[in-house]
Amino acid sequence: MSVESSSSLLETRRLSVRYGGVVANDDVALTVEAGEIVGLIGPNGAGKTTFVDAVTGFTRSTGEVRLAGQRIDGYSSHRRRSGGMARTWQAGELFGDLTVAQNLAVALQRPGIRALLADIITGSAPPVEAIDTALEMVGLADVADRRPSELALGQQKMVGVARALVGGTRVVLLDEPAAGLDTHESQHFGEELRRIAAAGIGVLLIDHDMSLVLDVCDRLYVLDFGKVIATGKPQQIRDDPRVVAAYLGSPDVEPSDVLDSQLTSGTTSPQKGR
Numbered sequence: 001m002s003v004e005s006s007s008s009l010l011e012t013r014r015l016s017v018r019y020g021g022v023v024a025n026d027d028v029a030l031t032v033e034a035g036e037i038v039g040l041i042g043p044n045g046a047g048k049t050t051f052v053d054a055v056t057g058f059t060r061s062t063g064e065v066r067l068a069g070q071r072i073d074g075y076s077s078h079r080r081r082s083g084g085m086a087r088t089w090q091a092g093e094l095f096g097d098l099t100v101a102q103n104l105a106v107a108l109q110r111p112g113i114r115a116l117l118a119d120i121i122t123g124s125a126p127p128v129e130a131i132d133t134a135l136e137m138v139g140l141a142d143v144a145d146r147r148p149s150e151l152a153l154g155q156q157k158m159v160g161v162a163r164a165l166v167g168g169t170r171v172v173l174l175d176e177p178a179a180g181l182d183t184h185e186s187q188h189f190g191e192e193l194r195r196i197a198a199a200g201i202g203v204l205l206i207d208h209d210m211s212l213v214l215d216v217c218d219r220l221y222v223l224d225f226g227k228v229i230a231t232g233k234p235q236q237i238r239d240d241p242r243v244v245a246a247y248l249g250s251p252d253v254e255p256s257d258v259l260d261s262q263l264t265s266g267t268t269s270p271q272k273g274r
């Protein structure tokens with residue numbers, strides 16, 4: 001694997017994914033720096049989850065994925081995880097019978113029956129320090145011994161994020177981590193994301209809550225039909241007619257009207273005609 005000079009923590013070049021005749025990602029070039037929150041938005045079916053799947057090694061792709069300059073696109077998902085790249089899943093259910101700390105310990109479990117047997121034989125204990133660090137980073141240290149059902153919804157969502165952060169994660173890809181939160185919870189969630197980034201973690205955030213995304217992200221990429229159609233700071237994206245056209249299927253609408261209406265409702269709507 002080659003290492004080239006690159007300042008980006010995460011970088012993709014010409015990343016493409018095809019599912020039969022569907023081009024789900026089309027030459028996507030994206031970067032995330034350490035300490036940065038980058039948003040990835042786009043209408044339903046634009047290819048956002050596919051991008052996360054491809055970057056983290058859960059679906060086949062072509063093109064390059066680099067972590068701190070090192071090409072990792074040939075690596076298994078597990079190897080990418082050990083290298084410091086982690087993700088959350090849209091249906092990221094927590095284990096209800098386990099405590100918060102135990103939920104994080106499960107994420108550290110090495111995959112495979114051999115690893116499990118080796119851990120049993122050696123009596124290997126979960127690395128408490130790594131779990132504490134992740135919980136402290138998201139402000140959940142004092143609920144480590146509680147079960148998820150005892151926590152507020154926003155805290156439960158944050159346990160899902162902590163599960164991805166545990167064990168030396170350098171870049172985290174969050175797939176709709178704030179789904180279902182109300183405005184107040186979502187604002188608090190955004191503050192916690194800022195704290196995570198301030199610790200030097202690179203964050204890629206996918207969410208339909210435009211208020212959260214525009215508020216918390218340093219930069220945004222907009223996908224439509226698998227292609228990046230716009231990139232820039234939140235204010236630039238709000239004012240970009242191509243973004244509005246992608247969301248509503250018409251260029252004859254004022255950009256701020258559309259995103260403002262989505263801010264009011266809190267979420268984006270499916271693209272027309274999709």
Ligand SMILES: Nc1ncnc2c1ncn2[C@@H]1O[C@H](COP(=O)(O)OP(=O)(O)OP(=O)(O)O)[C@@H](O)[C@H]1O
Binds near residue numbers: 043045048
């Ligand atoms: N496993 C798969 N097999 C075939 N087609 C798929 C598969 N996964 C996704 N697709 C297709 O790829 C395209 C991108 O889907 P993807 O789920 O990545 O979009 P998305 O932007 O995450 O959508 P949403 O906002 O609804 O979650 C869609 O046309 C979808 O139908």
